[in-house]
Amino acid sequence: MAFFKRIITVIIIFILLIVIVSLFLPSKSEVVKNIFINADMHATKNYLEEQSQLKTLFNFSDFETNFEYVVNDVESGVEVTFNLQLDYGFNPITKFFGLFSQDKWIGLIDNELIRIKNGIEELPKIHKVNVQTKIIEKPIWFLSIRDTVNQKDMNNIHGTSYESINNYIDSVNLEKIMSPITIYHFWSDTLVDIEIGMPISKEVVVFENKIKLNKIDEGTYVTATHYGAYDRLPETYFGINEWMRKNKVTVIGAPWEMYITDPAKETNPQKWETSINFPIEQIKKQE
Numbered sequence: 001m002a003f004f005k006r007i008i009t010v011i012i013i014f015i016l017l018i019v020i021v022s023l024f025l026p027s028k029s030e031v032v033k034n035i036f037i038n039a040d041m042h043a044t045k046n047y048l049e050e051q052s053q054l055k056t057l058f059n060f061s062d063f064e065t066n067f068e069y070v071v072n073d074v075e076s077g078v079e080v081t082f083n084l085q086l087d088y089g090f091n092p093i094t095k096f097f098g099l100f101s102q103d104k105w106i107g108l109i110d111n112e113l114i115r116i117k118n119g120i121e122e123l124p125k126i127h128k129v130n131v132q133t134k135i136i137e138k139p140i141w142f143l144s145i146r147d148t149v150n151q152k153d154m155n156n157i158h159g160t161s162y163e164s165i166n167n168y169i170d171s172v173n174l175e176k177i178m179s180p181i182t183i184y185h186f187w188s189d190t191l192v193d194i195e196i197g198m199p200i201s202k203e204v205v206v207f208e209n210k211i212k213l214n215k216i217d218e219g220t221y222v223t224a225t226h227y228g229a230y231d232r233l234p235e236t237y238f239g240i241n242e243w244m245r246k247n248k249v250t251v252i253g254a255p256w257e258m259y260i261t262d263p264a265k266e267t268n269p270q271k272w273e274t275s276i277n278f279p280i281e282q283i284k285k286q287e
Contacts (some may be wrong), residue, residue, distance in 0.1 A: 129239025140216035144197030161196040229269035253279035
């Protein structure tokens, strides 16, 4: 009996020691790690937003957690900072568990940062957006087909429309003078009001109900060339929009794209060039 009493006493003393020591342990801790990524801000943010597993990876059932990341623009790339905040509460066992698991959280974050860095840097590189202004001194006439379509049908409409327009141009012996264009009159999450056209050398009368004559007006335009696949065009649009915001220009019409590279002749998407143009009010020269 005395032996069991000694064992119980030892256990009680051990528990009391744990409780007393835990009083001096922090109930919260924070792990902050960062890494440099050779990529642009927009591509990095898009990639991180698509990583749905990040929301659950750092969500532990034993105690409260708060996980967030910050992307900062730095020279030649971006810096991503992960911040993991852990709240152990006042439970002595949880406090000890958190204390001895610090290396685990640090290793988990390090692995995620390396995975994200590799994933982003393996994406096709988009050249830095070089935004300029240009003056179009005379109208650019083009034949076009305009329609409102669902976004899911966007992949098919370009080819069918260009085929119809080219067939008409050949049938009436017109001269094509530039690459194909697309004008986006309206864009939402579901519907797109799109006009697909082929520039021609002069103003003509069109004898086809579906095909119309239109023009790009003379005036001032903000322009930039997108290098790469079409699915990354939003990155160049983002760069143009940022430039226009900083320079406080006013857009006065729908943006249009000109497809300088023919995908049928150049099969490597990284070599495709697309000109993006926004009509704006004439920029006033500062005195």
